[in-house]
Amino acid sequence: MALPGLDLTESSNSTSAFTRELKPHNEFRFEVGPTSLITIRLTAGTAELFGTELSKGLPYVFTCCKSAIYTWTGCTLSIDGTPLSEYTSDETPMSTYLNLHVALEKLRVAASDCPPTADGAKGPRLLLIGPPDAGKTTLCKILTGYAIRQGRKPMVVSLDCGGEGVLSVPGTISAASFGSVMDVEDGFGSSPMSAPSAIPVKLPLVYYYGLEAPESGIRRYKKLVTRMGVAVNSRLEEDIESNNTGLIIDAPSFDSQTNADLLSYIVAEFSITAIAVLGSERLYNTTLKAFASAVPAVSVIKLPNSTGVVDREPSFKKSCRDAAVKKYFFGDAKCTLSPYTVSLEFDSPAGFAPWEVVDAVGADGRGTNISFLPIGEDETALRGGEEGENGVRRIEVADIDSRFENMVLAVLQVDAKDAGAKDVGESAVMGFVYVQEVDEKARRMKVLSPVPGRVPAKALLAGKWPEGMFLT
Numbered sequence: 001m002a003l004p005g006l007d008l009t010e011s012s013n014s015t016s017a018f019t020r021e022l023k024p025h026n027e028f029r030f031e032v033g034p035t036s037l038i039t040i041r042l043t044a045g046t047a048e049l050f051g052t053e054l055s056k057g058l059p060y061v062f063t064c065c066k067s068a069i070y071t072w073t074g075c076t077l078s079i080d081g082t083p084l085s086e087y088t089s090d091e092t093p094m095s096t097y098l099n100l101h102v103a104l105e106k107l108r109v110a111a112s113d114c115p116p117t118a119d120g121a122k123g124p125r126l127l128l129i130g131p132p133d134a135g136k137t138t139l140c141k142i143l144t145g146y147a148i149r150q151g152r153k154p155m156v157v158s159l160d161c162g163g164e165g166v167l168s169v170p171g172t173i174s175a176a177s178f179g180s181v182m183d184v185e186d187g188f189g190s191s192p193m194s195a196p197s198a199i200p201v202k203l204p205l206v207y208y209y210g211l212e213a214p215e216s217g218i219r220r221y222k223k224l225v226t227r228m229g230v231a232v233n234s235r236l237e238e239d240i241e242s243n244n245t246g247l248i249i250d251a252p253s254f255d256s257q258t259n260a261d262l263l264s265y266i267v268a269e270f271s272i273t274a275i276a277v278l279g280s281e282r283l284y285n286t287t288l289k290a291f292a293s294a295v296p297a298v299s300v301i302k303l304p305n306s307t308g309v310v311d312r313e314p315s316f317k318k319s320c321r322d323a324a325v326k327k328y329f330f331g332d333a334k335c336t337l338s339p340y341t342v343s344l345e346f347d348s349p350a351g352f353a354p355w356e357v358v359d360a361v362g363a364d365g366r367g368t369n370i371s372f373l374p375i376g377e378d379e380t381a382l383r384g385g386e387e388g389e390n391g392v393r394r395i396e397v398a399d400i401d402s403r404f405e406n407m408v409l410a411v412l413q414v415d416a417k418d419a420g421a422k423d424v425g426e427s428a429v430m431g432f433v434y435v436q437e438v439d440e441k442a443r444r445m446k447v448l449s450p451v452p453g454r455v456p457a458k459a460l461l462a463g464k465w466p467e468g469m470f471l472t
């Protein structure tokens with residue numbers, strides 16, 4: 001059976017079943033393509049997937065992923081389907097990661113012993129940095145999984161706008177408090193901002209950045225980091241349990257000195273107490289020097305990355321982003337959703353306010369690069385002023401045409417009617433719609449919405465990331 005909108009067929013070769021016996025401290029690594037499924041069952045022993053324990057006998061279905069199942073005690077796995085590749089490895093950094101978790105746990109215990117209002121009641125605030133594909137998100141999942149298994153309630157922040165999105169669609173930064181078990185198949189699981197889930201819902205705070213890299217719109221990115229920092233800090237102050245547990249932040253990819261300023265900015269906004277550098281000796285050394293005399297003190301730790309972490313080709317990453325957006329609207333193999341087709345009138349009396357993210361750096365490295373700017377219009381005029389300052393620009397209705405089709409628009413929390421560039425530039429996200437068709441003559445567009453009824457009269461924000469895609 002094919003799933004609507006997902007183009008997923010059930011395992012093309014469901015007869016190819018095999019088992020793998022893993023010795024203690026070994027890892028079963030596998031890769032599944034975007035159009036196939038494999039099912040894995042734990043039949044004996046104990047095992048975990050990036051920090052979350054597998055239940056015995058339960059079928060876990062995987063698609064479009066490169067992943068690994070680790071065992072501390074030895075286990076038997078039964079696999080149904082044909083992975084693109086699979087092997088077992090006895091070389092993993094899991095003991096080092098466990099040691100890091102134990103060190104964090106000691107700090108959490110010390111924080112719990114302090115009076116709630118004392119400064120010492122703040123648990124460890126860890127920032128994970130490293131070059132692309134170093135395994136930052138994976139380590140973030142592992143540490144979150146271990147903290148949850150220990151009965152903790154970690155606050156997880158994803159500042160990686162270029163990735164697949166954590167509890168949301170790509171192009172966003174998000175934060176959520178994790179109090180319940182994570183999803184083995186889905187990693188961080190789902191939320192009303194990503195997809196349905198059988199596991200208790202997490203309600204993330206989401207900002208739509210709309211560009212691939214922080215450098216492309218660094219001023220706005222920093223503003224969003226500040227907004228996120230304020231929200232997360234005040235949430236932690238209100239919730240003693242979360243405050244004692246602390247923060248785990250998955251940073252965007254850093255490569256040595258070029259992002260030094262952004263790194264210091266993030267450290268200051270979230271009052272980071274420790275930075276873990278994955279997979280880059282050079283980045284570790286520059287970071288160590290940069291924070292050697294920081295007040296308050298910031299510990300810098302060097303961590304090995306797993307030999308299983310593979311460079312994902314751009315096409316594979318694109319498939320993963322597409323799959324994340326499809327999942328937001330159509331659900332997944334376990335829980336199919338039927339999004340609604342809704343008409344968005346340009347002349348709606350309630351208000352229609354489309355905005356777009358302004359790219360601060362063009363492909364040539366200079367000037368703005370505005371996707372919907374009418375041909376011939378002077379881009380430099382937009383660089384100053386309130387709009388340039390806030391990294392967003394109001395789109396004239398006359399400029400809306402088929403270039404909008406197949407794009408994701410963020411429905412912001414500011415009302416369409418009185419939205420200014422500052423509100424739009426810094427507003428959190430309510431949800432997303434997908435533009436199916438633009439009818440310029442009838443002055444309306446057809447959008448896919450996850451909820452029935454009219455799209456709320458809120459400001460809509462178009463970005464360049466995730467890039468346009470065909471959903472239906």
Ligand SMILES: Nc1ncnc2c1ncn2[C@@H]1O[C@H](COP(=O)(O)OP(=O)(O)OP(=O)(O)O)[C@@H](O)[C@H]1O
Pocket residue numbers: 027029030065066067068130131132133134135136137138139160162163252253306307308309310312
């Ligand atoms: N031990 C492992 N075995 C197999 N695959 C792994 C392992 N660890 C991580 N991976 C996979 O490697 C890929 C890259 O890892 P991850 O996303 O954690 O890196 P990252 O540093 O966060 O990447 P980004 O550049 O997006 O920030 C992911 O698909 C992840 O599932």
